[in-house]
Amino acid sequence: MSQSSMITSREQIKSDPFLLKILQQRSSVPKEKLDSETSTWLENLREQSASWVSRLKFPSKKDEEWRFTDLSSLLDLDFTAAKSGTVESDTIDLIPEATESRIVFVNGLYAPELSNTSGLPKGIYVGNLTNLPEAYCKYFRPYLGTQAGAEEVFTSLNTASITDVAIIWAAPNTVVEQPIHLLFISVTEDSISFSQPRSWIVAEKNCSLNIIEEYTGQSSYLTNAVTEIWLGENAQINHTRFQTESETAYHIGKTAVSQARASRYTLTEFNFGGKISRHNPEISQQGEQTETYLNGLTVANGEQTADTHSIIALSKPHGTTNQLHKCLVSDRAHTIFNGKVFVPKAAQLTNAAQLNRNLLLSPKARVDTKPELRITADNVKCSHGATVSQLEAEEIFYLRSRGLTEDNARQLLINGFTAEIIERISLKSLSTKIATIVAKKTSS
Template structure:
């Protein structure tokens, strides 16, 4: 990294932490303290750093946003339109702080769910062995900042051989302007368990602010998790996110990530297949316009034999927007008989739209089946002509083709009401494309 973290920005962010941290030196306090040390030793990335060469966040370094403060102004009716009807359990966080009055937890012995301070009292040992163990912050200033400010955290523990039929909704709402919030999630799937959860970032106003989120997911042997991530924040906001996933023997992780909002968004997904016969399927869609920038970096690391991974990432880019995708697949020397595929497909809707895509394969084993590919293009004129010949206008034809391009990813979301809602969003955003 090449440029120091803006001193005023960092001082403002750390001030609230230092004035409130009077708890004893527990393992959690020590985790925060280590993160503070790493923040002080790191620098904000610039375009001179290889992993950030297409994403300019210099504007972020000039901000002096202080940490968001808790407040309870929201009422249940204010967020009723954000509820997902299939989700009986929901954890709601407002500007990074847990809201018990807005959350809904169905008492059940089948699922441990709640906020960090509550579950710390009853599940301290298991939390200590997982929290902060997967998302490394020694060379990631945003992960270090999130860990330094770790107080509230959405926690889900799925016990051994337990199948949770209904999805769990983790809702993160931004309401304040010119602040920084630090959402955090930890999902632990014990052996033989199964769960679907939705990580949902929304804004109630079109304002400038910073969201710095971090999610950790641990799947024990033969566990299954379906992870739906929706980012639909204010188009003036900055959204910096990290997610780290550990997949054990015979486990399966499925992810669908949809990026719609934020002026500048960055999502780093690190998936480690740490044991034999682990599987993952990673799908993503960025739909952006105006002057938005959406950057997705993923790494799928095959560490043991007989692993399987599939990835498809799509970008729909209009106006002067800029999409970035960098997808790396690593096959370690002992990860023989790995089967992995990766596809990056990108649709430009204007002459000024831009996409930078870089699929990568790093293979250190000889008995593998791996493939990757990338395409960048515009709508097919022959397809537009065909639809026009069937009576559709050019505008409608373009909208329909654009919708179909994105719908392939959205259709992989297993929650019907959310899928329908996102389909409508795509239709609305594409109907006026020229």
């Protein structure tokens, strides 16, 4: 379908009341904190995205990409734009290795009093857009909002509402040993609020970064987050993303990544919170000899719905991608996995593997899984698959015969299932934190 026909079909859709209500509450661009050229450019970008949103519709189960995830409960809530919130510094669960390399946003707004970047070396900027040095703005403008998938409804909604951006920008040949912690906290008072955090990460040629992106909060709210990442030639990013949102919150996130030649990107994600959550990792390999590794663990209980929709698009020869996503589901919870890997004719000599493994802990838990490989190249090595299983009674009996209680035997088997992903975290303190969360969510 051509772009003009797409626009025509969108214009035939009546403006969606929910999306328009969110648009009407967006804050204005802080002109007093940006240079005039950047302020004008950002306003134009916002208006372009707002125009897209006005022609889109709120996703429903009739849409193929959303047929397993029912967002209709969002329409019954009276959302208001989040205001600046207060968080006491001693209530933040800090990562010890990143105490001097963190940037914090509360309700989508930069919190300088909670941030600390004093431990970072030269060659990297970690901060926010409104404090970005004017000399850097001309390099920033060509990037923001240009990743593939920018016209998707929630991405467009986020772009239309940008007032500030979390920025990590590493100059060529910069190697940062300590992890950089991006922390997004949601706090609400009387109303049900929404915030739309935006992150922009660039690792230029020969850079090496370790990023931790965390979302957490209290009470009922909607987080609609977008993170854009660019890797230059031979750059490397190890990215850990996890969300422990409130049990009554909604979390929708996108991670859009563009990789240049010989770059290496590793994403290890953990989805624990939210009444309904969805994450969309979308990776575009733009150069030869590019490597992408996606590791994921979703733990859902109660009546949670947790959705992971990933896209990995290769475009050059000698690309490598390996994805392993695990789901641990109990009670009446529901998890969804849909992973797409595109291998066009130009991507010869590709090595692509994708596997989704699911463990059901109760008879009413539900899993929908759909791994996909779309291959037109003829000289490739590709595989994909999915498994759904339960704890084996024979395994529990064997462990009990060795002196373990039934609960301990059950937890030992669960730990064995989740350890494969948790052990891929390089930071000991973070892997311990994640393992503790898993144990708490799966305890009888």
